[in-house]
Amino acid sequence: MSLRSPHLILAGFEASDRLGQEAMNIGARKALVVTDKGVVNSGIEKKVKDHLEKNGVNLEIFGEVMSDPDIANAEACIEVAKKGRYDLIIGVGGGSSMDIASIASVMMTNAGAVHDYFGINLVKNPGIPTILIPTTAGTGAEVTPNAILTDTKEKLKKAVVSPHILPRVAIIDPLLHLSMPPSVTSSSGIDALTHAIESYTSNNATILTDLFAKESMIMIGRSLRTAVANGNDMEARYDMAIGSLYSGISLANAGVTAVHALAYPLGGQFNVAHGIANGLLLPYVMEFNVSGNIPKFAQVARFLGEKLDHLSLLDQAYQAAKTVKAIYRDLKIPQSLTELKVPKGAIPAMAKAAVNVTRLMGNNPRSMTVQDVERIYEKAL
Ligand SMILES: [Fe+2]
Numbered sequence: 001m002s003l004r005s006p007h008l009i010l011a012g013f014e015a016s017d018r019l020g021q022e023a024m025n026i027g028a029r030k031a032l033v034v035t036d037k038g039v040v041n042s043g044i045e046k047k048v049k050d051h052l053e054k055n056g057v058n059l060e061i062f063g064e065v066m067s068d069p070d071i072a073n074a075e076a077c078i079e080v081a082k083k084g085r086y087d088l089i090i091g092v093g094g095g096s097s098m099d100i101a102s103i104a105s106v107m108m109t110n111a112g113a114v115h116d117y118f119g120i121n122l123v124k125n126p127g128i129p130t131i132l133i134p135t136t137a138g139t140g141a142e143v144t145p146n147a148i149l150t151d152t153k154e155k156l157k158k159a160v161v162s163p164h165i166l167p168r169v170a171i172i173d174p175l176l177h178l179s180m181p182p183s184v185t186s187s188s189g190i191d192a193l194t195h196a197i198e199s200y201t202s203n204n205a206t207i208l209t210d211l212f213a214k215e216s217m218i219m220i221g222r223s224l225r226t227a228v229a230n231g232n233d234m235e236a237r238y239d240m241a242i243g244s245l246y247s248g249i250s251l252a253n254a255g256v257t258a259v260h261a262l263a264y265p266l267g268g269q270f271n272v273a274h275g276i277a278n279g280l281l282l283p284y285v286m287e288f289n290v291s292g293n294i295p296k297f298a299q300v301a302r303f304l305g306e307k308l309d310h311l312s313l314l315d316q317a318y319q320a321a322k323t324v325k326a327i328y329r330d331l332k333i334p335q336s337l338t339e340l341k342v343p344k345g346a347i348p349a350m351a352k353a354a355v356n357v358t359r360l361m362g363n364n365p366r367s368m369t370v371q372d373v374e375r376i377y378e379k380a381l
Pocket residue numbers: 139191195260274278
């Protein structure tokens with residue numbers, strides 16, 4: 001059993017105030033801040049700048065990260081990073097900014113092009129140090145060894161998976177999440193919940209990852225609806241920030257399962273946001289997976305706040321899927337594939353693509369055929 005995580009995790013209200021000190025501890029003189037336009041406009045970028053400059057760290061900004069970034073977007077950042085001779089890269093934003101920052105870091109010390117490193121453990125040398133600071137609560141990118149880009153030619157999401165993708169420092173500060181609009185709070189929050197449930201029921205789960213997954217489900221289960229309904233509720237923002245961190249640690253070590261595999265074609269072919277694709281498919285995949293691990297699915301329902309002693313163990317396990325469906329329904333985001341303009345005719349090709357994501361399908365607690373996947377997509381129509 002093992003547990004991999006960043007060298008240092010700083011978490012809690014005002015944790016980001018320690019950014020300058022940590023940059024100094026790393027010995028940084030010149031940092032590249034990798035972020036997106038939303039973060040630049042929100043004022044968070046200014047806060048980052050102040051903390052760095054106060055500690056004598058010069059910085060430049062690459063503020064062009066796209067949502068669901070493609071390879072060209074990563075290459076643009078790498079070009080800037082190579083020219084500037086930086087000794088620290090700081091990713092600030094959602095998963096996209098953090099993933100691009102991590103990829104840019106390893107491309108400073110490894111020859112070739114980004115596409116040479118899609119796959120598992122292909123990155124030979126550690127990159128230059130990174131600090132990752134999420135401004136959403138969901139992707140877990142600050143603690144996971146995966147960085148994901150869209151290959152626009154093949155219409156596929158591809159991942160660089162390597163321990164060198166993990167940052168030197170991850171800083172999780174719920175105060176940076178207050179400006180997140182309800183739509184982002186819900187789609188990133190349901191992604192975090194998916195990470196917790198999938199890693200908890202993954203074939204690779206351990207008692208170490210279960211600790212994080214369990215606490216994550218408890219925190220997200222009690223606070224996701226509130227964080228979406230009232231973005232200024234500090235307790236709910238705290239639960240979502242820390243719950244997302246926990247689910248990221250669990251995911252990084254136990255992996256995710258079929259929900260993510262089925263969600264990838266929706267993102268690659270129909271540009272459905274990652275969290276929305278996951279949230280929509282999650283209850284249907286859970287329903288299918290129940291027989292693969294009945295006691296654990298029953299626990300999922302409990303962690304999400306259900307009182308179940310009057311039910312049989314099997315009914316408790318099925319309740320987990322119903323509870324997740326109720327949460328998703330309350331988030332007021334697209335509720336069906338039809339609403340997302342995904343036609344029924346696309347299902348056979350999507351099902352084939354999903355079963356080919358063997359990296360994730362291999363973790364699934366119940367084996368799935370192409371026909372099983374087609375039936376799950378049909379239920380979500
Ligand atoms: Fe995810």
